[in-house]
Amino acid sequence: MKIKRHAAFVSLLAAGTLALSACGTDQNAPQDTGQAAAPTGSADVECGGKENLVAEGSSAQKGAMDVFSQAYNQRCEGQRLAYTASGSGNGVKQFIGGQVDIGGSDSPLSEEKGEVAKAAERCQGNPAWNLPMVFGPVAVAYHLEGVDSLVLTPELVAKIFNGGITNWNDPAIAAVNPGTTLPDKKITVFYRGDESGTTDNFQKYLSAAAGDVWTQGDGKTFHGGVGEGKDKSAGVADAVGGVDGGITYVEWSFAQDKGLSIARLDSGAGPVELTAETASNALKHPTIEGEGNDLRLDLDALYASKEPNSYPLLLATYEIVCSAGYDPETAKAVKAFLTVAATDAQANLEPAGYIPVPQEFQDRLLTAIKAIS
Known part of the structure; x- marks a missing residue:
């Protein structure tokens, strides 16, 4: 399948889209790909709540977050998400500190570094979840x-x-x-x-x-x-x-x-x-280390996979969110944004250099998003 380069994406990517600036990468859109199986295109979305969500973190997902934000604004008129690509470390720090609603990180929260406990404290005693939403080969x-x-x-x-x-x-x-x-x-x-x-x-x-x-x-x-x-x-x-x-x-x-x-x-x-x-095939049966709706991936299992017709060398980036503990207005908006990101926005990821999540994994994401309270 030939993927046409969209001018909007080119300008975004030329400015550093899909760049791991904190991690030291940058990205442009691919020209020619095999077609991934598309996940479900849309889902019920309850718009409303906080009008202006704030997120920060990994530069690897900057282009995807731009796609997500545009789709969110189209689906939920008047609601927006502003994303700052300052690096994964800052994303975790700002989330733990309660400065942003969503943290973006190319690594899940670390228990050894105390991030899991600190994030739970920020979430009013509730665990934070790692939701892998963005993948790139x-x-x-x-x-x-x-x-x-x-x-x-x-x-x-x-x-x-x-x-x-x-x-x-x-x-x-x-x-x-x-x-x-x-x-x-x-x-x-x-x-x-x-x-x-x-x-x-x-x-x-x-x-x-x-x-x-x-x-x-x-x-x-x-x-x-x-x-x-x-x-x-x-x-x-x-x-x-x-x-x-x-x-x-x-x-x-x-x-x-x-x-x-x-x-x-x-x-x-x-x-x-x-x-x-x-690349999408590699995500169809991921091994998840996290419990319940914490979808922390076992990347060692992914990278060591010997599944036929599967390309395992991928980058994965997480959205870090509170499972509970947001105020009601923020919780409603976070759920709406993530639902749109996991459904409507998926169709526009390939032109930006990312891989849409396969149906099997999308189902896990939507289950976790729906459970946020």
């Missing part, structure tokens, strides 16, 4: 003259990014690419030189899917020990595009926009191309 993008199709396993990706494999015609790469002539060319690794949520998720993926090979751990700083660092997603994408033999990890849209080739990942059930459909 990460591409293993490369530029290799004469090689437009390439298969990599998680182990091979790990070895490339930790220096275990340094040449494109390495026998291990050739073994999973029969019939492909690989050049005798040095692999040039580019990584995010700034702190990046994309780096964190990429390294978590390698730890989960290729833990025997990737022992460097995770975090927002790249630990592979090889390659050249570049600032932001545009930096690594531009660098790969200018070097024959280059490779990086980058948000899907940047690989599309720069005309980079994207490796198919074989996690054990055959090579999987990155499309909206295969």
Whole structure:
């Protein structure tokens, strides 16, 4: 399916949409995707309550929150949500401090850091819930003259990014690419030189899917020990595009926009191309660590998944909300906004570089949203 670029989204994204500025990423809209199965388009929404909701946090979801806010204003005339992309840490801090109605974070509340207890205190003694509402795929993008199709396993990706494999015609790469002539060319690794949520998720993926090979751990700083660092997603994408033999990890849209080739990942059930459909398939049966309506995901299980036709390398961003404890006007508006975000707004996520939630997961989200009091 060809996705048409909308001018409104382009201007948003050019200004930093889907940028993990606190996490060090930025984003543009993808050009060409496979079509994901669309979730239910709408649901009953009880508009009203607080007219101007306030939210803050992860820059990764800025573009999606713009989409959500527009759909909310259209569905509930006169009601708005203002979102400040100040980074996940600030989103959690401002939510705990009662300064915002919704916190945005690319990590759930941490019990070890005391965030779970502090958030419950803010919510008048009620638990806060982590609701994953925004998902975006990460591409293993490369530029290799004469090689437009390439298969990599998680182990091979790990070895490339930790220096275990340094040449494109390495026998291990050739073994999973029969019939492909690989050049005798040095692999040039580019990584995010700034702190990046994309780096964190990429390294978590390698730890989960290729833990025997990737022992460097995770975090927002790249630990592979090889390659050249570049600032932001545009930096690594531009660098790969200018070097024959280059490779990086980058948000899907940047690989599309720069005309980079994207490796198919074989996690054990055959090579999987990155499309909206295969990324959405990874979310159909998520493992949830949280209890009840706290939908905290087990990303290790997602990243280590070997499901066929499923692309597991995704970013997930949470909306942090009170399960109860809002004043009635705020609770009503929060529920209306989240319901619209999970339904009406889903149709406009793909042009902005995100993956609509599949029906199966949407049902879980709507159940949790309805339970907010």
